Amino acid sequence: ARTGLIVESGEPREVAHLALLIGYGAGAVNPYLAMATVEGLAREGLLGELSPAKAVVNFTKSLKKGLLKVMAKMGISTLSSYQGAQIFEAVGVDQVVIDEFFAGTASRLRGVGLRELAEDARAVHAQASERLPEGGHYHYRVQGERHQWNPATIASLQKAARLDDAPSYDEFARLVNAPSPSPATLRGLWELRPAGAPVPLDQVEPAVELVKRFATGAMSFGSISQEAHENLARAMNRIGGRSNTGEGGEDEARFLRDPDGGSRRSAVKQVASGRFGVTAHYLVNADELQIKIAQGAKPGEGGQLPGHKVDAVIARVRHSLAGVTLISPPPHHDIYSIEDLAQLIFDLKNINPQARISVKLVAEAGVGTIAAGVAKAHADVILISGHDGGTGASPLTSIHHAGLPWELGLAEAQQVLVMNGLRGRVRLQVDGHIKTGRDVVFGALLGAEEFGFATAPLIASGCIMMRKCHLNTCPVGVATQDPVLRGRFVGTPEHVVNYFFFVAEEVRQIMAQLGIRKFDDLIGRADLLDMKKG
Incomplete structure (x- = not known):
């Protein structure tokens, strides 16, 4: 019984x-x-x-x-x-x-x-016997739970990006990086251990080289507005970084250079479970093809774009119908083994031999074994995505209760790849709530060579974290398809470029303090990490 x-x-x-x-x-x-x-x-x-x-x-x-x-x-x-x-x-x-x-x-x-x-x-x-305060668990409240994105951090970042104001970025970095009695991230429990004597800042790898390691997150055209999507692409193309289409395709008009010489073409074209917008023309116009196995903010779930956000242009790009809700299945229905993944990688390499192939995984126990299989399947890049990344399409249950910190997943992937002699085959990328140069340095020490940013460049573009992305009512024109609201978008590529150069300069300052001249010398140096005292 x-x-x-x-x-x-x-x-x-x-x-x-x-x-x-x-x-x-x-x-x-x-x-x-x-x-x-x-x-x-x-x-x-x-x-x-x-x-x-x-x-x-x-x-x-x-x-x-x-x-x-x-x-x-x-x-x-x-x-x-x-x-x-x-x-x-x-x-x-x-x-x-x-x-x-x-x-x-x-x-x-x-x-x-x-x-x-x-x-x-x-x-x-x-x-229990008194009136309970508003907890602020999901939405910021003044006396509620601590959020890393709050009015002070958002204001200081936007001031820094819009005015190219270094002191404002320093204030932003201080607010995010400052020790707290209740750290919001795993890396908040760590401090850095110098590798040697400090070196002069002018001997450290220049920021113009560091920003080439940065990428923007996979935010689809549809989840965010055309203006916001193109703004990120323009900015990343200027600095030699990579913007990502997300799972929503890309308008073919963006594949060609603009009359002013700029480019709205996203370097990374994503191939996700719904295959929205994926055509041969789309695939050949990429520097990198990314296979999204899962998403850090909501592992085990597919994307969903509400019908009220699917206008005629988005429907055309996604090869669908206007007003129809578009839902991606949680898994790729043609990938049920590493062999299936290897076949897709092979197919993508054949249609675009010049593009590198990346595979997006989420941080979880055992991700190292999966990463080893992905490396054997001949992927060029493995992206480890952390749980604390944001998405306007993530259910409340997933926001706080699904996934793991990228620090755990990245460390495991790095160690397993090294132990199996596979580390030299692939580059590691990490994303999930990366905001400052300090975050970048911690990611590098755990093994990452490249870094993805999503929420931060959106905030630099004007996002004010209303958390209404799914309702089509974004008041600043970032996450809406409403023509009136889109008209309120004030972001420029310069704002995003300024932000990334501030991050790179912070990385350089930390490298100088640690006695490191070349960024490659940081990668995998977990011995430079230490637990905070107290």
Whole structure:
């Protein structure tokens, strides 16, 4: 006989909580406090004309749908298979707690133990009788949870980019890099160890060479406006970096140079699961072809472009119909093995022999083994994408509860490739919330040669982090197809170029302090990393 476990608790309130409880063996969950809260909101009239009973039904239904989404991401089709499967990795939990309560769960970073968990429980209990503050878990609140992108960092970055103002960038870097009692990233726990005596700044590799290692993230034409998409391409072409089409194709008019000599052509053409906009003409007009296996911000999920953002131009570029929602499948339906991936790489190399082939993977336990297989499949570049990258199409459940820091994935990929004698075959790229020169240096020390930026260059272009990308109501014309709102876009290529040169100069300053002259001498030097004291 099998004993059924029912969890009755006031703590579960989100899809991720339900997924964890059932994933660790619960047969049923009664989130009574969440249900009572929803019922109370309906009674107070805060949910419109919704009755309390209907509000609870809707809440329950949303939890069910969210759980199904989590199961689908993991490739599990029945609840009985998901229950007790323990398909999680712990981050920052002490090994004693893992061994006693979560046996078998992967855990590579130690952290809080029973004492800290008990203190958290007491702190939550002490707040229970008073009016709860707005948490700011998903959206920035003044007294809420710390966000790296906040009014101060956004304002200082935009001032630096628009005015080419170095002191404003220094302030931005200080706000992002400054030590904090509660670091927001894994690299926030580290500090640098000099390789030798400092060297003069004029002996360090120039910024004009460093910026060639930078790329913008795969943001599709459709998810962002034509103006924003072309602005990034113009900027990256000016500095010798690489812009990425994302999964949405590219207008053929952009393949040709503009009358002023500039170029709106994206160097990287992405081939993702939906194959939107992928044609022979598209593929031959690329310096790099990127196969997206998964996305760091929402691993296991495909992209989705709402129908209200699909206008006639986007529909033409994507070979679809205006007003139709476009959904990409989570997997490539022609890739179910490394051999299948090797076949696609072979096909792409044949249609465009001059282009290098990159494969985008997400940071996860075991990504090193996958990276080794990708290298054997003759890819030229492997991109490790971290969980903390942003996307306007990512569900709330994925934003905080899916994926791992790129620091873990990159370190594993680097070590496995070196151990298997494959490191010389490929270049490593990393992305996911990279904002400053310090982030770039940490990425290099863990093995990366190239670096992807997405949110930061969008903010330099005018994004103010309204987090309404999916609604087509972006007030600054970055993530909308509304002609009126697009008219408000004020970004220029110069803004993005200024930002990247500020990042490169910060990298140079750090290299000088470490005693490193050439950027290649930084790559893989994990011995220059140290844990912060205290």
